[in-house]
Amino acid sequence: ELKVEQNPLFLSMQEGKNYTIYCNYSTTSDRLYWYRQDPGKSLESLFVLLSNGAVKQEGRLMASLDTKARLSTLHITAAVHDLSATYFCAGDSSGYALNFGKGTSLLVTP
Amino acid sequence: DAGVIQSPRHEVTEMGQEVTLRCKPISGHNSLFWYRQTMMRGLELLIYFNNNVPIDDSGMPEDRFSAKMPNASFSTLKIQPSEPRDSAVYFCASTPSWGYNEQFFGPGTRLTVL
Numbered sequence: 572e573l574k575v576e577q578n579p580l581f582l583s584m585q586e587g588k589n590y591t592i593y594c595n596y597s598t599t600s601d602r603l604y605w606y607r608q609d610p611g612k613s614l615e616s617l618f619v620l621l622s623n624g625a626v627k628q629e630g631r632l633m634a635s636l637d638t639k640a641r642l643s644t645l646h647i648t649a650a651v652h653d654l655s656a657t658y659f660c661a662g663d664s665s666g667y668a669l670n671f672g673k674g675t676s677l678l679v680t681p
Numbered sequence: 682d683a684g685v686i687q688s689p690r691h692e693v694t695e696m697g698q699e700v701t702l703r704c705k706p707i708s709g710h711n712s713l714f715w716y717r718q719t720m721m722r723g724l725e726l727l728i729y730f731n732n733n734v735p736i737d738d739s740g741m742p743e744d745r746f747s748a749k750m751p752n753a754s755f756s757t758l759k760i761q762p763s764e765p766r767d768s769a770v771y772f773c774a775s776t777p778s779w780g781y782n783e784q785f786f787g788p789g790t791r792l793t794v795l
Contacts, residue, residue: 604783613772614724614786659724663782667712667731671724 573598573664577672584650584679592658592675594643600662603636603643604669608657617658618645650679683707685787687773693793699761702790704773705754714784715748715758716772724772730756763794 574597584590594603605617618627620636620643627634631654633646643660657676661669686705694700706713714729728738730750738748745764750756760767770791774784 602782606786613788614774614784616783616785619783667776667782668714668726668729668737669782669784673723 573600573662573670575660575662575670575672577658577660577675580673580675582675582677584647584677586651586679586681587649589649590647592645592647592660592677594645594660594672596641596643596662596670598641598664600638600641600664602663603634604661604663605634605643605645606659606661606671608659608674610656614659647677652679652681655679685773685775685785687771687787687790689790690788691791691793693795694763695795696764697762698794699759700763700767700792700794702758702771702773702792704756704758704787706756706773706775707777707785708754710775710777710785711753712776712778712782713750713756714774714776715756716774717769718772718789719769727758760792763792765794768792768794 576595578593603620606614607617608614618634623638625636631648636643655678657674659671659674661671663669688703712731715727718724727740728748733750748758770789772789773787776784
């Protein structure tokens, strides 16, 4: 079974700083997904990474995938308060269901 | 475009009562997933359907839980009898095609069992 581990699980960072969230997975995953969840809200799809070396960017967030290292990263550039949320990564080794990590709770402070 | 629709959004019930959660996937999506989210256990996959057929229900915690998908536009998750430990947020998600699994989540149902 595909296991997905994220670190850190909790992250407090100042506005304007950069940081990276790491997502390691245990076995081959066809694709890697990143989701965002605001408190009390649903999960919103951020990125779908389809192949080795894939890089996607949206605003201050950039996600990348290294299938050989079984690693995906979510890089935050010049953080702003609006980015405070929980970020999940997920992989799919079975072709249909996703295996989610435990999530990284990000708090951006002034 | 309407997203995934879930009802009710909030449900408060007493232990022992039957609870039915409802989900309408995005039109044209043919895979549907039920998840449960708690602080302690995180996001857990309960069951998923493809073309209305249950594919894997190994995540369903007990026989008290059952799920159906009578047609492509409707699914239910039933808990009977409910217990306080079932209190959680239940999400429904759907995907547009087999093998490409970006899942689109509904708003969730917050269930409280007293």
